[in-house]
Amino acid sequence: MFDSKMLTSFVIKSSLCKYSNMKIGNEATYLLAPLNVSDLSSIIIEANAQDLKIVPVGGGSNILFGNVGNRVIILDAYLPEIFIVNDKIVTVSSNMKISSFIDKAMQHGLGGLEFISGIPAHIGGAIHMNAGAFEKCIFDYISWIEYVDLEGKLKKINRKDLEFGYRTTSIKGFIVKAAFILDRKTKEKILADKEDIISKRFERHPYDYPSLGSTFKNPKGKFAGQLIEECGLKGLQIGGAQISEKHANFIINKGSATFNDVTELIKIVQKTVKKQKGIELELEIKVIN
Ligand SMILES: Cc1cc2nc3c(=O)[nH]c(=O)nc-3n(C[C@H](O)[C@H](O)[C@H](O)COP(=O)(O)OP(=O)(O)OC[C@H]3O[C@@H](n4cnc5c(N)ncnc54)[C@H](O)[C@@H]3O)c2cc1C
Incomplete structure (x- = not known):
């Protein structure tokens, strides 16, 4: 035990x-x-x-x-925090918040990851999910990754040896550290880009309630949010969970949502979109049950 x-x-x-x-x-x-x-x-x-x-x-x-x-x-919260800059290469521990990473790198005149500003994620989770937005993804900047594999061995893997795709990577284990090759940018430009992205997010996404971001992956050539909206499901509420009025791919917790409320909504969305559009929506969020 x-x-x-x-x-x-x-x-x-x-x-x-x-x-x-x-x-x-x-x-x-x-x-x-x-x-x-x-x-x-x-x-x-x-x-x-x-x-x-x-x-x-x-x-x-x-x-x-x-x-x-x-x-x-x-x-990952209590693992040691690492942030080392060597020219344009920044080595960072997996537990650093994206926002802190962007701000720290900015102090060194290094940028690039501003497109994921405003995501409440850590570096390790963002790598595992290959987080992305505005047609860019975190793997565009990765040099190597260190992780503890499922046998407990510490391993290092270079980007060229990794497979990654839309919200997936081939790493099996616990990511502890990664090196990024960032772009030289002025602090003013980084700040302006970051603020621009954050204001776009606040405009489009429901930041006023707890959520997990996009619930479903976008099917090829389509937007899950648009499909859900076209099926008339925006605003549908079960218990305390609701399909956001602001962005139909977000399920929000209006205060008292339970696991069952959220999964019930997920099932309704998948069934309705399948019936009306003939499309199977695949979950982007990770359900641990
Ligand atoms: C308001 C909001 C906006 C969002 N916008 C976006 C967006 O624009 N683009 C986007 O891609 N995502 C977005 N997301 C979703 C989410 O932020 C990303 O999926 C992010 O990458 C998850 O990081 P995390 O650290 O929170 O991971 P967690 O939620 O903690 O974990 C997610 C998955 O990663 C695994 N994981 C976590 N840490 C590690 C680790 N160290 N090693 C190995 N596996 C690990 C977990 O087991 C789980 O399977 C958004 C979420 C919210 C709430």
Whole structure:
């Protein structure tokens, strides 16, 4: 069994609700926050030995927690924070918030990732999801990634050896560090680009309620939000969960949403879009249940 002495890590007795941007979740049997990479490896080795699945958690901006059973939920929050600049190459720990990374890099006259400004994600989660917006993705800037694999071994992989696509990557394990090759830009230009992106997001997305961003992936050549809107589902509410009036691909928590409210809405959307448009919408968010 996992305990704090064995792993010298934090074992947290707290609701998962705190670790998902959707503000939904119950207490987990195993919620761990390793203090260093060696602890992280030990946790993964132990999970493996007990045949338990691990779930890395970064910013929690794309995870919906249901009944997580005996999955081992591992937070990146207490791992050491790293930020090293060498010319245009910036090495950063996975637990750094995107916003902090952009701001820190800006102090060195380095930019490029402004297109994901305003996403409440961590670097590791953004890499795992290959986060993107405005026709760019985070992998455009990656040089290499360090991760602990599913056997607990620390590995480094170069971009050329990685497969990545629309919100997917081939990495299996817990990302701990990555190097980015950024662009030389003035602070003024970075700030202006960042503010422009953030204001576009605030205009289009429902930032006033908890959400997980886009619920569904865009099918080839189409926009999931548009399809959902055309099916007349905007504003549909079940319990405390609602298909946002502002952007139909966002499900928002109006205050008291439960896991079942959200998954019920997901099922209705998938069924309706399939029936009316003949298109299967694939989930972008990660449902842990
Ligand atoms: C308001 C809002 C706007 C958004 N806009 C966008 C957008 O424009 N573009 C976009 O792509 N996404 C967007 N998202 C979704 C989300 O921010 C991204 O998917 C982001 O990449 C998730 O990062 P995270 O750190 O929050 O990951 P989490 O939600 O913590 O985890 C997401 C997945 O990554 C895995 N993971 C997390 N950390 C690690 C790690 N260190 N190593 C390995 N796996 C890990 C988790 O197990 C899970 O499968 C938005 C979300 C919100 C709430």
